[in-house]
Amino acid sequence: MSNKKVFFKTFGCRTNQFDTQVMMSKLKEFELTQDDTQSDIIVVNSCTVTNGADSSVRNYISSIQRKNPDARVILAGCGSHSKGEALFEDEKVFGVMGHSEKENINEILKKEKRFYEIGDLEHIDSTIVEEFVGKSRAFIKIQEGCDFRCSYCIIPAVRGDARSHREETILEQIRKLAANGFGEFILTGTNVGSYGQDHDTSMAKLLKKMSMIRGVRRIRIGSLEPIQIDEEFMELLDEPWMAKHLHIALQHTSDKMLEIMNRRNRFATDLELFHKIAQKGYALGTDYIVGHPGEDEKEWQEAIARVKELPLTHVHAFSYSKRDNTASAVMKPEIRGNIAKERHRELTELVKAKNYLFRREHQTNLEVLLESGRNGIYSGFDQYFNRVEVESAEDLSANWVLLNEVEVSSESNKAKL
Structure with a gap:
């Protein structure tokens, strides 16, 4: 054995990247490999945020059946x-494991019979990851799930309602990683800004405690919702350990579209917030x-x-990618793919x-x-x-x-030393 x-x-978001590190840290009787053609077991940490994400996972599983037919494929993730x-049921995978089962992965991978262990959507990890394989920045998962019900999104259905990790578990993990030489910490989760609402605390309080740990040099935060940025959080923006970059999910700038999407933000307050932070x-x-x-030409131009x-x-x-079992999937009128593609190009060029x-x-x-680097060229991110x-x-x-x-x-930016 x-x-x-x-x-x-690993497919998908930083939360999945963290979950993979949790699973790696729990392997006691197996050897990690970087080559899927030489592996006995392949754990697919999947993403399901769009139908396209599902297709990518299915295509990968099909490719394994061709290039390494003897490998056991285990499906994890969303x-x-x-x-x-x-x-x-189609026997495309040997086993299926839900989010709540990843800390038991060492025992699960020993199973000789096919298994379907989906677990529950109320689980919270207690694993403390002390090392990140091949990384110089550490991802810290601080919460799981989401209470928002945006019309296009399936994530609450596969990750559950918002629930926070214990503050002490998070801080202990950061202490161990800082002692192992990590200086930058990236806070991740399904809806990071909801941290603490179920524990009578807040993101700002957690950040203050993190900043006091020896070795913590820079803290980045995953995606926040505009309504989650309160006065307590704003007071931290001048702190030297805060990365000078915030990712605030607007999803659109038309109030009509925000309403259709069942979003909680509106443009006037978003604009005011962005200028204040800038x-x-x-x-x-x-x-x-x-x-x-619903995004007609008039809405788009506005x-x-x-x-x-x-x-x-x-x-x-x-x-936009239609996601089965979401409110948006049955909405009309649909926007033609070539129009969406052109709008995507216009937006990305502008930004x-x-x-x-x-x-x-x-x-x-x-x-x-x-x-990382090769041939004398090293790459990384600045505070922005x-x-x-x-x-x-x-x-x-590193x-x-x-x-x-x-x-x-x-x-990009380039420099010589």
Whole structure:
């Protein structure tokens, strides 16, 4: 049993990346491998946020059956809740395991008979990850699930309602990782900004306690909702350990579309919030869905004009993808794919130009954590979440550098040391 090789294939978000690290840390009687053609067991940590994500997972599983037919495929992640039953019944996978089972992975992988162990949607991890395989930044999952019911989203159905991890478990994990040399911590979860609402605490209180741990140099936060940014949180924006980048999920800038999407934010207050944070010197990112049913030309023209008013520097833009079993899936009128594609291009080009101007204005005092490198070129992110490539004769992997001179191109920032 001890020499069986396990390969992890991770799809989707940072929360899934963290969950894979949890599973890796729990393997006691198996060997990790980076080659799925040589593995005995393949754990697919799946994403189900769109129908396309489901297709990617299915295609990968089919490819394994061709290139490594003897491997046992285990389905984990969000797809286990939405598509696990069908894949199990069709014998496409050896086993299915839900989120709540990942801490038992060592025992689960020993099973000799096919299994379907979906668990429950109320589970909270207690695992403390002390190392991140091949990483210089540490992802810390602080909560699970979501209480929002946006019309296009299936995630609450596969991740459950919002529930926070214990504060002491989070802080203990950060203490151990900081002692192991990690300086940057990225807080992740399904709906990060809801942290603490079930424990009579808050994101701001957690951040203050994190900042007091020796070795913590920079803290980044995953995606926040506009209504989750309160006065207590705003007071932390001047702290030196806060990464100067916030990702605030707007999803759209048309109030009509926000209503159709069952969102809790509206543009006037979003605009005011963004300008207030930008005045503190922050880069600002957002999520944005184009081509959602109901987004006619008039709505789009209003929406893109409003994007121009926002001090945006980053965007995760998505062309709407119908997701079965969501309210949006039956909405009309649908937007043609070629129109959505053009709107996606227009939006990303606009924000890319805004990002270039921001980088032109922020060329000095860049604190960069370099992650990896080859042939003397090292890459990492500065405090504004902009990628920087650094040329150096010495090995700078996992090192911090302070740059006061960078070459700003349309694609990235570059420097020589």
